[in-house]
Amino acid sequence: MNSKEAAEMFGLTTDTLRYYERVGVIPPVERDKNGYRIYTNRDLNWIFLAKSLRQAGVSIESLIEFATLSQLGGDVQQAQKQILKDQLQEIDVKLKQMTETRDLLQYKIDTYDDHIAQFKSGEVTADNVEKLWKRNQ
Missing domain, CATH: 1.10.1660.10 (Multidrug-efflux Transporter Regulator; Chain: A; Domain 2)
Known part of the structure; x- marks a missing residue:
């Protein structure tokens, strides 16, 4: 080819x-x-x-x-395998971060209309808004 x-x-x-x-x-x-x-x-x-x-x-x-x-x-297989393992570990960390971000986006989409309505009605203000960073704790 x-x-x-x-x-x-x-x-x-x-x-x-x-x-x-x-x-x-x-x-x-x-x-x-x-x-x-x-x-x-x-x-x-x-x-x-x-x-x-x-x-x-x-x-x-x-x-x-x-x-x-x-x-x-020569005997390089273990070194190559370790590179692959290290890369897999890095990708797993990135995947976890991406999944968490995806879940946050889905939550925001799913609750968007309700949140906007609560802001418009005054039920939610800048002082009592949901703390997104505490959502999964």
Whole structure:
């Protein structure tokens, strides 16, 4: 598969693919006799992993470290696995924060009309408004 096809497959640009390879987010891609990149299934897996992890907020530095370890050979599996575990833990924290924010937004949407009516009627004022930060305590 050539660069254009690989880029289209994952919704990336060819510039992004070249950047990922240049900085080490993905291992070097084989080239044909004319110097054009030829992406194998292994390369496509790396691109998919990099794109997915980037979308989840994983840093370029962590991806480079992971990819670099894969090229060193030897006993690097535990180090790679630890990188993945660390990233999973970070994503779990972000997911918890996002879920809490989502729940707050849903609560605000669900109670919006009632809150507005209470403000308009004077039943709720700036002094006796609900303390949102205490809602889940």
